[in-house]
Amino acid sequence: MNTTGKTLLVTGGASGIGFQIAKLFSENGNKVIITGRNEAKLKEAAASLKNTDYFAADVANEQDLDRLVTYIKSTHPGLDILVNNAATTNVYQMGVNAGAYEKAKDEVATNYLAVVHLTEKLLPVLEKQQDAAIVNVNAIIGLTPSIHMPTHSASKAALRAYTQALRFTFETKGTGIKVFDLVPPLVNTEFSRAIGSATNGIPAEEVAEALLQGLKNDTFEIRIGKADQFYQAFFAGSENAVSALNQPQGKA
Template sequence: MKTNGNTILITGGSAGIGFELAKQFSKLGNKVVITGRNEERLKQAASQLENVVAIQGDVTNAESTDQLVAQIKEQHPELNMVINNAGYADVYQLDTNANAAAKAGQEMETNYLSIVGLTEKLLPTLLKNENAAVVNVTSIVAYYPQKMLPTYTASKAALRAYTDVLRDTFEEKLNVFELIPPLVNTDFSKEIGGENGIPPKEVADELLLALEKNQWRVPVGMSKDFVQISN
């Protein structure tokens, strides 16, 4: 899988891992489209980078997703890579009053169902272009569950299974990667001690190496202790 000359859509691309991925891919001469809910933050992120455009969108909203897909088809028909990075997590423990079903609903919508929906809608565009790829960002917790993230863990485990099936289904037509970060030092992970995590750049660097080697499963940092690397 080549790491330059691509047109790449990154969800959740205005901050954290998504922003670092956009930064590294843009440096390599790729055209990068970032999307997210906060238009102001998106524009600010894009203004710091070259070859990056921002499209405001909420991947958990069907109408917004349809608008995003239509804009991609019209303005970036050469799109050949999607990095499903947008995520949501509730930090809590299961209890009789945890309201776990509501929390799980939002996590499953953001971390799993929206990815299935967006990927399906973009498949016609991806499959007509060379070097087509999907990168799904799961988590170490999909392999090593954490009680402080009970339903986030479940949503990432669902995404992990979907990623494997997507790869098996399309085989030679679509390169499907699973990026598996551990704790990363981002605003997203502040509530669970993100300041003790690895820098987002380490995640981006590992993905770039894995793309070059066609290494489908991409554990980063301590995730390597729990995940078997496969090609």
């Protein structure tokens, strides 16, 4: 698809992968809107980028999400590309008193349900464009779960299934909306550093560049570096892939 002259909405766009996607696409002749929960960070991020606006919203909060959708429909009705990047996680191992249920509710709300909700709300806008796309940012652990992030892994597995179902539905209907699954390996970001998993992570800039090239080439499954290796290992034997991912030297 064409990757210039577009309008993009990037959730979780104030830092990390989302920020680098916003930066790269704004530098390549696109209009970008970033959103997230921290307005101060969003304002600072948008000020450092070309042709970028911001809107503070927690996509897991229904009222915030509705305000965001209203803003997009009124201010950016030509939205072409939705990048669902916002995510949250909890690092722990399952067991007695692990609090898995509460952690799962938190992760599923942001990592999966918010994606479904925002996508559904913005479909009427995207359907009006001739060349539109939805990009869902996933993770290796959506395919091969991490024992250190078990319910995060489950939320990403749900996102992967939803992304595939959405793509095949649109292909069957012959709509102009393309659906991309962006699957990076471990990435060195503020997010991964906060959970102690940034060691040996690739730069977020590489993820943004892979997305740009994937959109240009209509590569609907964009698996980057080790993510593709784990994908191949999964189909060779899912138990082997899970074992390899959960070696003692890494958490993701």
